[in-house]
Each structure stands twice: as C-alpha cells, then as structure tokens.
Amino acid sequence: MKIQESAEDYLEAILHLSKKLEFVRSIDVVHHLGFSKPSVSVYLKNLRVNGYINVDSDGHITLTDSGMEIASRIDERHEMLAQILMKLGVSKEVAYEDACGMEHHISDESFDAIKAYFEKIS
Secondary structure, three states: OOOOHHHHHHHHHHHHHHHHOOOEOHHHHHHHHOOOHHHHHHHHHHHHHOOOEEEOOOOOEEEOHHHHHHHHHHHHHHHHHHHHHHHOOOOHHHHHHHHHHHHHHOOHHHHHHHHHHHHHHO
C-alpha cells in the first residue's frame, strides 16, 4: 500500500503526539507540523475518510490499525536512518532532518538490508 508522503507525515505526527499527550486534537497537529488550521482540517478529514484515523465527538484523534501500521513503519525508518547517519558522523540535527526525507523514498528492500547490516555490525 503506497500513500502520499504528506499523509505519512501526518500519521507520524499523530503517533508522536499521542505518546506525549493524553488526547491529540487538530490544534496539536497544527502546532506540531506548523501548518494552517484550515489545511490541517482538510487533511485530517481526508485521513478519516480513508480509514487512517478516528475523530471522536470531542475532537480527539486516534490512529486506526492501518494508520498505526503506517505511522509505526515511518517512525521506525526515521529513527533508524537518523541513528545510522549519526553513527557515520552526521550531526543530530542534520541526521533527523535528512532521515525525514529519506524515510519516504527508500524501498522496503533497501531499508531492511541497511537495518540488518547496521544491526549486525553494532
């Protein structure tokens, strides 16, 4: 299943926020991603309609199973790629920024090979 990079970013943001906050609301996503309220509202509606998130009557956002699967995969890639870059001598700030772009474009096959290699040599 291939979804847009922006959808992956939204789902990852919701995952991160849910680890820090009791309830995730759209305004939390606005602040986390730095987008406008109208843009976030439209995108969250899209994610809800496509079955990636649920929004309850109080406006609390949760990931569905399929949303969690995507968010977890992207989060693992982001963290692993950032850690690898830092092991190679890249500064933490640059490593996390670069990993954010790489996480969306690397194939499963390449990511799995890189992950296995670095787990083996660590």
